[in-house]
Amino acid sequence: MDQYINTPLTTDKVESLKAGDYVYITGTIYTARDAAHERMYQMMNEGNSIPINLNDNIIYYLGPTPEKEGQVIGSAGPTTSSRMDKYTPLLLDNGLKGMIGKGKRSKEVIASMIKNKAVYFAAVGGAGALLSKKIKASKVIAYDDLGTEAIRELYVENFPVIVVIDSRGNNLYEIVLQSY
Amino acid sequence: MRNLHTDEIIKNIKEMCIEANYKLASDVEERVRGAYERESSALGKQILGQLSENLNIALEDSIPICQDTGMAIIFIKLGQDVHVEGRNLEDAINEGVRQGYEEGYLRKSVVGDPLIRINTKDNTPAIIHYEIVAGEQLEIIVAPKGFGSENMSRVYMLKPSDGTEGVKKAVLETVKLAGPNACPPIVVGVGIGGSFEKSTILSKKALTRNMSQSSPLEHIKKLEDDLLIEINQLGIGPGGFGGKITALGVNIETYPTHIAGLPVAVNICCHVNRHVSRRI
Numbered sequence: 001m002d003q004y005i006n007t008p009l010t011t012d013k014v015e016s017l018k019a020g021d022y023v024y025i026t027g028t029i030y031t032a033r034d035a036a037h038e039r040m041y042q043m044m045n046e047g048n049s050i051p052i053n054l055n056d057n058i059i060y061y062l063g064p065t066p067e068k069e070g071q072v073i074g075s076a077g078p079t080t081s082s083r084m085d086k087y088t089p090l091l092l093d094n095g096l097k098g099m100i101g102k103g104k105r106s107k108e109v110i111a112s113m114i115k116n117k118a119v120y121f122a123a124v125g126g127a128g129a130l131l132s133k134k135i136k137a138s139k140v141i142a143y144d145d146l147g148t149e150a151i152r153e154l155y156v157e158n159f160p161v162i163v164v165i166d167s168r169g170n171n172l173y174e175i176v177l178q179s180y
Numbered sequence: 181m182r183n184l185h186t187d188e189i190i191k192n193i194k195e196m197c198i199e200a201n202y203k204l205a206s207d208v209e210e211r212v213r214g215a216y217e218r219e220s221s222a223l224g225k226q227i228l229g230q231l232s233e234n235l236n237i238a239l240e241d242s243i244p245i246c247q248d249t250g251m252a253i254i255f256i257k258l259g260q261d262v263h264v265e266g267r268n269l270e271d272a273i274n275e276g277v278r279q280g281y282e283e284g285y286l287r288k289s290v291v292g293d294p295l296i297r298i299n300t301k302d303n304t305p306a307i308i309h310y311e312i313v314a315g316e317q318l319e320i321i322v323a324p325k326g327f328g329s330e331n332m333s334r335v336y337m338l339k340p341s342d343g344t345e346g347v348k349k350a351v352l353e354t355v356k357l358a359g360p361n362a363c364p365p366i367v368v369g370v371g372i373g374g375s376f377e378k379s380t381i382l383s384k385k386a387l388t389r390n391m392s393q394s395s396p397l398e399h400i401k402k403l404e405d406d407l408l409i410e411i412n413q414l415g416i417g418p419g420g421f422g423g424k425i426t427a428l429g430v431n432i433e434t435y436p437t438h439i440a441g442l443p444v445a446v447n448i449c450c451h452v453n454r455h456v457s458r459r460i
Contacts (some may be wrong), residue, residue, distance in 0.1 A: 022223075035297070065244045065287040074285060075238075075247040080328045080361050102328070103361030103420070124227055124419055125328065125363030126452045129243040130234040147299050148287050160230075162223070162421060164360075173360050176422025180415025 004158070008056035009097040014119050017163045019170035023121065024158040029058040029100070033079055035149040036142075037087040044090055051142030051151055054091055058098035060123075063148035064132070073138040073154075075128030078102040081120070085109050092116040100161055104173060114169045121161035134159040182259075182316040184460070186266030189318070192458055193276025196322035197252060198284035200454040201244045204235060207391040208367070208453045211428040215365055215418070224423030228365075231418070231451060246452045249286035250324030252277045252306040253384060259315035270308065278302040289327075309381060323388050323455040329366060329448045332358035335380055338442040344399075347372060347444050348407060354446040355411050355427065360420020363450035367391070368411065368430045371445040372400075373437035383447035386431040388455040395432055404430045428453075 001020075005013050007027030017023065030052050032040065040050045061081055065074030081101030088099070089112035097118050102125040105113075113120060123131055137155035144150050164172045204212065212235065216228040238245040254273060258264075266272065281288060281303035290304065291297040313319075334357075336350040351370060358366065371382025394401040407430045417423025428451060437443060 020223075022226075062247065063287065063289075064247050065249060066285045068242065068285050071241075071243070074287070075244040075249075077247050079248065080331065082361065102363065104359060122360070122419065122421075124230050124234075125360075126246045126450050127230050127234040128247040129238040129241065129245060130230055132243055133237065133241075147301065148289070149299075162419070173420050176417065176420075177415050179422065180413070 007058060009058055009119070010056050011097070011117050014097055014117050014167050017119050017166055019163050019166045019172040019175060021163040023161050023163060025058070025161060026157050026159070027155070029060050029154050029156055031060050031062040031152040031154060033061050033063050033149050034083055035146045036151050037084050039143060041087040041090060044094065055095035056097050057095070058100060059091070059096060060154065061099065061101035065128070073132050073135050076132040076135055077128030078123040078125055081105060088112065092118050105165060110165060110169055110171070113165060113167060117167045119163060119167055120165040122164045123161050131159070181261050181263055183263050183265050184318060186264060186269065186272035188460060189269070189272045190276040190279065192320060192460055193254070193273055193322060194280040194283065196320065196456040196458060197277055197280025197286065197324065200322055200324050200456045201249045201284060201286055202238055202242065204245065204452070205455060209235060211391055212451050215425045215428060219418065219423050219425045221417055221421070221423035223421045224418040224425060227418035227421065228425065244286060246326060246450070247287060248289065248326035248328060249281070250326050250454065251290055252303060253323045253325050254306050254308045255311070255321040255323070255385065255388065256308060257311045257313045257319035259317045260312050261316035262318055273308055274304040274306055277304050277306045317459050319457065319459045321388050321455055321457045323384070326450060326452065329358070329362040329450045332362040333383070333445070333447045335376065336444045337376065338444055340440070340442050342442060344403060346442065347403070348410065350444045351407055351430070351446050352410060352414070354448065355416070356414060358448050359416055362448045364416050364420055365418055365425045365428045365451050367428050367449045367451070367453040368407070369447040369449060370430065370432040371447070372432060372434045372443070374435040374443060375437070376443055378435055379443035379445035380447070382433040382435055383445035386433040387447055387449045387453060388457070389431045389433070391429045391431065397434065400432050400434060404432050
């Protein structure tokens with residue numbers, strides 16, 4: 001089923017999404033990948049606040065290429081999500097509602113998603129030029145020293161993703177293999 | 181003896197890094213675009229359609245095909261009658277990579293120490309494989325490699341008695357474990373024989389071989405064809421969302437090995453299988 005949703009990603013919106021749904025996201029989302037996750041995780045464990053408000057928000061696992069003059073952002077496709085698994089349950093416990101990446105997630109992440117009512121989307125891996133066209137604004141808001149791994153605030157319009165794991169734990173990657 | 185100045189090498193490597201990241205080689209592009217017709221799953225078709233569109237946008241709007249513009253893997257075949265003048269050859273190659281990644285607006289994805297992990301900010305050093313050959317030419321292959329797929333690659337030290345079936349099992353297991361992580365549809369490079377490290381270099385080299393050329397060895401060509409069929413029966417499909425097209429091709433390279441061994445390396449590459457070659 002095709003769905004159009006706007007951020008913030010509140011619990012009622014999360015619960016309306018099912019594994020296999022094709023979703024177009026509009027609104028503000030944030031980027032963070034390996035190094036930014038490591039830093040946020042450390043800061044939270046030390047009791048410090050982090051640069052983004054996780055509540056009802058979506059993190060996109062992305063490290064873009066540099067933008068040219070006149071471009072909002074460079075190539076902007078998803079990176080492999082499993083590298084963020086170690087840090088994810090803590091972020092979910094603190095209000096994160098959605099993640100965009102590609103590939104499998106750990107049992108711990110899926111259990112935490114069910115507990116916290118969150119959703120995991122995949123964007124198409126290797127379609128970074130196409131996906132960049134759906135990003136209408138981009139600015140670095142933290143960890144500038146990390147270069148491509150800095151945290152960016154993005155404004156996206158009809159950003160195309162697929163629900164891989166929904167808030168009940170249904171997993172599209174496993175469902176499709178059962179028919180083979 | 182022919183003199184070749186490193187300025188020439190720097191310029192070529194710079195151009196090749198940029199070219200590889202904005203335009204797929206025609207053999208790879210044909211496979212990506214051709215997959216659309218062969219896929220039967222609706223979602224799989226939709227994904228393949230987007231991959232074709234992505235290639236168009238990359239060229240028309242000058243945006244790298246994928247944001248992971250890779251670590252620069254470089255194969256050098258240096259004719260033994262070439263005299264390289266100017267700088268040290270390795271420095272020149274890295275200078276070409278530095279200039280290419282900067283001027284081409286490519287992502288700097290290399291960290292200097294694998295544990296301390298500070299970005300070198302110019303995508304160097306490259307990974308360089310040298311071969312000394314006859315003649316007075318320099319052949320360069322630049323193959324920027326993304327790590328989503330690199331991370332899903334594996335090496336198996338099989339027993340000779342495992343034979344062809346053992347090789348198949350290893351390749352299929354690797355593809356299954358990679359699943360959606362490696363951005364299917366994938367290209368599978370396999371190195372069989374040699375030693376532990378030789379097999380891995382062969383598997384990387386296999387990825388740079390033209391996809392429309394099968395192995396010249398009859399039994400290896402059959403293995404390539406059989407593996408492609410079996411991989412595409414796994415059902416992983418484009419993006420891992422199910423379908424017939426899990427791999428676009430299987431390329432295998434072989435080398436003599438020890439009486440006691442059968443090394444097999446499986447190097448997985450996503451559909452953005454980038455490689456540019458030049459002879460200067």
